[in-house]
Amino acid sequence: MWRSLHDTWWRLTLTPPQSFSDHLLDNALRGGVWVYGAAVRWRNRAYDRAWLRQARLPRPVISVGNLSVGGTGKTACVEYLASRLTAKDRRVCILSRGYGGRTGQPYWLLAEQGRLLLNGQTVADRDDLPPHRHRWGGLPDEPALLASRLPGVPVLVGRRREVTGRQACEAFQADAVILDDGFQYRRLARDCEIVLVNARMPLGGWPLLPRGPMREPLESLSRADVVLITKADQSLERVAVLQEQLRRFAPQALIATAVHEPEGVRDWRTDDAVPLERVNGRRIALLSSIGDPEGFEQTLIRMGASVSSHARYPDHHRYQRPEWADLLRTAGACGAHAVVTTEKDIIRLQPFRDEAAAGGVPVWVLRIRLRMLSGEDELDARLAGVRVR
Numbered sequence: 001m002w003r004s005l006h007d008t009w010w011r012l013t014l015t016p017p018q019s020f021s022d023h024l025l026d027n028a029l030r031g032g033v034w035v036y037g038a039a040v041r042w043r044n045r046a047y048d049r050a051w052l053r054q055a056r057l058p059r060p061v062i063s064v065g066n067l068s069v070g071g072t073g074k075t076a077c078v079e080y081l082a083s084r085l086t087a088k089d090r091r092v093c094i095l096s097r098g099y100g101g102r103t104g105q106p107y108w109l110l111a112e113q114g115r116l117l118l119n120g121q122t123v124a125d126r127d128d129l130p131p132h133r134h135r136w137g138g139l140p141d142e143p144a145l146l147a148s149r150l151p152g153v154p155v156l157v158g159r160r161r162e163v164t165g166r167q168a169c170e171a172f173q174a175d176a177v178i179l180d181d182g183f184q185y186r187r188l189a190r191d192c193e194i195v196l197v198n199a200r201m202p203l204g205g206w207p208l209l210p211r212g213p214m215r216e217p218l219e220s221l222s223r224a225d226v227v228l229i230t231k232a233d234q235s236l237e238r239v240a241v242l243q244e245q246l247r248r249f250a251p252q253a254l255i256a257t258a259v260h261e262p263e264g265v266r267d268w269r270t271d272d273a274v275p276l277e278r279v280n281g282r283r284i285a286l287l288s289s290i291g292d293p294e295g296f297e298q299t300l301i302r303m304g305a306s307v308s309s310h311a312r313y314p315d316h317h318r319y320q321r322p323e324w325a326d327l328l329r330t331a332g333a334c335g336a337h338a339v340v341t342t343e344k345d346i347i348r349l350q351p352f353r354d355e356a357a358a359g360g361v362p363v364w365v366l367r368i369r370l371r372m373l374s375g376e377d378e379l380d381a382r383l384a385g386v387r388v389r
Contacts, residue, residue: 013212029211037208040216047186054189055162059169060176060386063190065183067220068206069213070291070315072196073230073260075142075344076370078180081194082150085176085383093168094150096180098140098157099316106158106167109139109147116148141316141344142180162188176386183223184215191386195224195250198292199235199257203245221249226382231295232257232373254382256375260295260368262303268346268353268363279340280304285331285361287341289317289348299366300340308334317348324352331361338362 008025017023046052062081066072082092110117117123123139140157147155154172156164161179165188168174179188183195206212221227227246232239243255265274283306288296293312300307311327313319331339339361341349346365372379 013206026211030207032210033208036210037217040208043186044216044220052186055165055187056189057162057165057169057177059174060192061165061179061182061188061190062176062192062194062383062386063179063182063185064194064196065179065181065185066196066198067183067214067216067218068198068201069209069215071213071295072198072291073258073368073370074181074196075145076260076368077194077196077228077230077258078178079146079149080370080372081178081383082146082153084380085178086150086153088384090176091172091174092153092176092178093172093174094143094146094153094155094178094180095161095164095168095182096140096143096146096155096157097159097161097185098143099181106156106160106164108164108167109143109155109157110153111147111149111151116144139347141347144347145343146180160187161185183220192226192382193224194226194228195221195253196228196230197242197246198295199229199232199239199242200295201242203242218249221246221253224250224253226254226256226375226379228375229255229257230370231260231292233259233261234295234298254375254378256379257373258370259373260299261371262299262366263369264367265340266365266367268365274364276303279364282306282337283308283335284364285327285334285336285339286310287327287339287345289313289315289319289345290342291315296342296366299368305340308336319345319348319352321352321355324349324355328355328361336361338364340364340366343367 012022012026017026047054064074064078064081066074078094082094085092107119115122143155143157154168156168158164165177168177179185179190182190205218206214208214208217227250229239229242239257246255262276265276265279267274279300281304284300285308286297286300290296293310297307297310309330327339341363343365
């Protein structure tokens with residue numbers, strides 16, 4: 001039921017209402033937009049005028065966030081920034097809220113010597129398995145993925161980022177802290193505000209929640225130091241116009257562009273690398289529960305794949321065994337050569353790994369990286385200017 005409601009909501013975001021039930025839902029959601037928008041504007045005004053106080057860490061904070069609910073590629077951007085800073089000998093920690101996890105208390109994750117550690121203890125069925133083979137037992141997908149992709153970089157998870165931020169500075173001696181999904185978390189002061197915008201976003205923005213996916217109106221970009229247009233290759237004809245539009249709302253910000261491109265494919269059953277060219281011409285079934293399923297599908301199509309089906313679920317969906325079994329049946333029935341999913345999804349699919357190994361259809365995991373198209377040198381300069389206090 002939730003999947004059906006989510007699909008209807010997203011369809012209404014992209015297209016006008018088409019049926020009587022669409023109109024009913026549209027009117028109901030629009031009624032909440034005014035209330036939500038008023039609350040957002042009041043809260044921002046309270047922080048802008050210092051009616052609400054911000055906590056400040058003893059080390060610089062770089063925030064990565066967006067205006068909309070998912071779909072801009074924040075995780076890949078956080079990985080990119082952490083890698084750039086680490087390469088310049090900065091001691092980096094990442095702060096995450098950990099959406100979708102089951103652990104109530106704050107904790108930290110760290111990949112070290114082929115193991116994933118949670119508060120210093122190995123998170124694995126067996127110590128001899130590499131990180132992507134661990135059954136991560138309810139850990140949120142994004143922090144677990146970041147920790148596994150960034151060995152040696154602690155990822156601290158907790159709702160109160162000012163608390164985990166102090167731990168990052170004291171326990172891990174961080175000299176740079178990256179606040180993941182931080183644009184709306186104004187409780188913590190930041191030294192560099194990076195806001196991601198999907199290249200397919202309409203020039204006027206989507207509607208605000210709950211009618212659309214916008215967390216804040218475009219006017220909020222006035223707080224940004226860097227606006228990064230992501231997935232620019234999916235809408236090249238609109239990027240130049242979008243850049244000019246964004247400059248109106250963030251005249252002082254660096255406007256940069258980036259793409260999310262395939263970096264590799266892995267066979268989930270064998271852990272073997274699959275050459276990217278093997279995707280070309282293959283009939284595949286897709287599975288995703290991410291913020292931008294259309295972008296995921298378009299990536300595979302540009303790689304030359306023929307998409308026979310795409311099982312889409314709401315972002316951070318916690319998969320159930322019947323859903324997984326139904327996907328494998330569908331993939332087999334449509335003659336798919338493989339099921340392709342994302343690195344985030346595979347973390348939440350770990351309980352069904354044995355069934356995937358016994359199945360007849362291979363499961364491939366697509367790895368994505370962020371690559372800057374424009375503004376990389378300027379972004380490096382801005383990051384270099386964020387120095388330890």
